[in-house]
Amino acid sequence: xxxxxxxxxxxxxxxxxxxxxxxxxxxxxxxxxxxxxxxxxxxxxxxxxxxxxxxxxxxxxxxxxxxxxxxxxxxxxxxxxxxxxxxxxxxxxxxxxxxxxxxxxxxxxxxxxxxxxxxxxxxxxxxxxxxxxxxxxxxxxxxxxxxxxxxxxxxxxxxxxxxxxxxxxxxxxxxxxxxxxxxxxxxxxxxxxxxxxxxxxxxxxxxxxxxxxxxxxxxxxxxxxxxxxxxxxxxxxxxxxxxxxxxxxxxxxxxxxxxxxxxxxxxxxxxxxxxxxxxxxxxxxxxxxxxxxxxxxxxxxxxx
Numbered sequence: 114x115x116x117x118x119x120x121x122x123x124x125x126x127x128x129x130x131x132x133x134x135x136x137x138x139x140x141x142x143x144x145x146x147x148x149x150x151x152x153x154x155x156x157x158x159x160x161x162x163x164x165x166x167x168x169x170x171x172x173x174x175x176x177x178x179x180x181x182x183x184x185x186x187x188x189x190x191x192x193x194x195x196x197x198x199x200x201x202x203x204x205x206x207x208x209x210x211x212x213x214x215x216x217x218x219x220x221x222x223x224x225x226x227x228x229x230x231x232x233x234x235x236x237x238x239x240x241x242x243x244x245x246x247x248x249x250x251x252x253x254x255x256x257x258x259x260x261x262x263x264x265x266x267x268x269x270x271x272x273x274x275x276x277x278x279x280x281x282x283x284x285x286x287x288x289x290x291x292x293x294x295x296x297x298x299x300x301x302x303x304x305x306x307x308x309x310x311x312x313x314x315x316x317x318x319x320x321x322x323x324x325x326x327x328x329x330x331x332x333x334x335x336x337x338x339x340x341x342x343x344x345x346x347x348x349x350x351x352x353x354x355x356x357x358x359x360x361x362x363x364x365x366x367x368x369x370x371x372x373x374x375x376x377x378x379x380x381x382x383x384x385x386x387x388x389x390x391x392x393x394x395x396x397x398x399x400x401x402x403x404x405x406x407x408x409x410x411x412x413x414x415x416x417x
Contacts, residue, residue: 114374114414115384116407117144119184119353121153121391122163126171130163133389134172138179140407145172146184146214146386149191151223156394158222166199173207180210184353184386185289185307187218188240188247190227194272197254200284201274209279214307215251216289217244241294242266248288248302255283287351291330293337300337305349305384309356323357324376331380351384352377355396363387364398370410378414 118137124130137145149165152158169181186196204211217240218224224234235243246264253260254274262269278284285304290296291311299306311318311326318326331350338345354363354373363373364387374385387406390398 114378114382114411115143116141116374116411116414117146117180117351117384117386118142118389118407119146119148119386120389121157121396122147122165122168123157123161123391125161126163126168130168131171131175134175134179137389138176140404141411142179142407143384144180144182144212144386145176146182146212149183149186149214151190151226153222166203169211170203170206173203173210180212181207182212182214182287184214184287185216186213187216188243189218189224191247193247193250193254193267194269197251197272197274200255201276201278204278204280204284207279209284211280211284212287212305213284214287214289215248216307217241217295241292245294245298248286248298252283252286252302287349293333296330296333296337297341299334299348300341300343300345303348305351306334307351307353309353312356315357318358320357320359320362323359324380327352327357327377328380349384350380350382351386352382353386355388361398364390364403364406366402367406367410367413370406371413374410374414 120133120137134145147165147168152162165183172181200211200213220234225232243266246266250262250264250267250269253262254272255278258273258275260269260272286302287305287307288299288303289307290299291308308327308330310323314322314326335345359373363370377385388396390396390400390403
């Protein structure tokens with residue numbers, strides 16, 4: 114079991130941002146991720162919010178062992194050609210420590226930031242269609258020196274990406290998915306699968322309901338892998354916490370965390386991701402308990 118964290122890009126680098134990433138490495142986290150948005154929900158929407166790629170580049174320079182990544186990047190405001198160039202550069206700067214968390218994106222927040230006034234965001238089906246093409250093209254761009262591609266939503270004309278990623282054949286994809294189409298993408302292109310649980314269950318269900326719903330997602334991933342001729346055990350399974358009915362429960366104490374992580378480890382998850390505490394937000398938690406979990410809870414789980 115690996116223990117990782119998410120550090121939201123809400124602090125100026127010179128006013129505490131740098132220290133958070135360094136502290137994450139000191140605490141022994143396997144990876145530290147950040148959200149890739151232009152803005153996010155209340156209370157963050159009207160406050161500071163910095164770009165993911167520059168933040169990760171700075172974090173790469175401030176750390177030496179910690180894996181880094183997005184959780185997650187989406188097509189909402191990204192294009193595969195420009196993203197590929199940034200990722201290759203980031204992988205180089207970090208010495209091959211980058212994981213790309215990638216998902217279809219949602220509605221609201223930054224989903225309409227690049228639209229003309231009055232234009233609505235994509236429907237769920239349109240997001241899924243774009244996501245499938247986005248992942249396929251990005252995979253090609255990161256594994257070939259030059260790519261020409263004509264799709265329904267994206268194109269590339271001799272897009273060159275020399276020398277490619279430090280990690281070969283490319284940096285790993287952690288594909289966020291809950292439905293059949295997304296799970297099939299994870300099975301075809303992912304080195305890891307990410308879930309936050311079932312949003313419908315999270316809104317009205319219990320922690321036990323959530324575990325059952327996530328177990329069904331795991332079954333769906335197993336099926337998708339079988340259809341793709343792939344061993345489901347080859348994919349890391351990542352749970353991003355903070356969105357299940359457990360609420361802040363896993364961060365209440367070391368014992369609470371170990372119990373929570375153990376229930377999900379039994380489903381096959383090998384990485385648990387905790388949000389770094391942010392006061393007066395949905396991610397509020399006692400920083401002392403959080404750090405104790407990073408050191409003691411990880412040891413109890415045999416985290417590596």
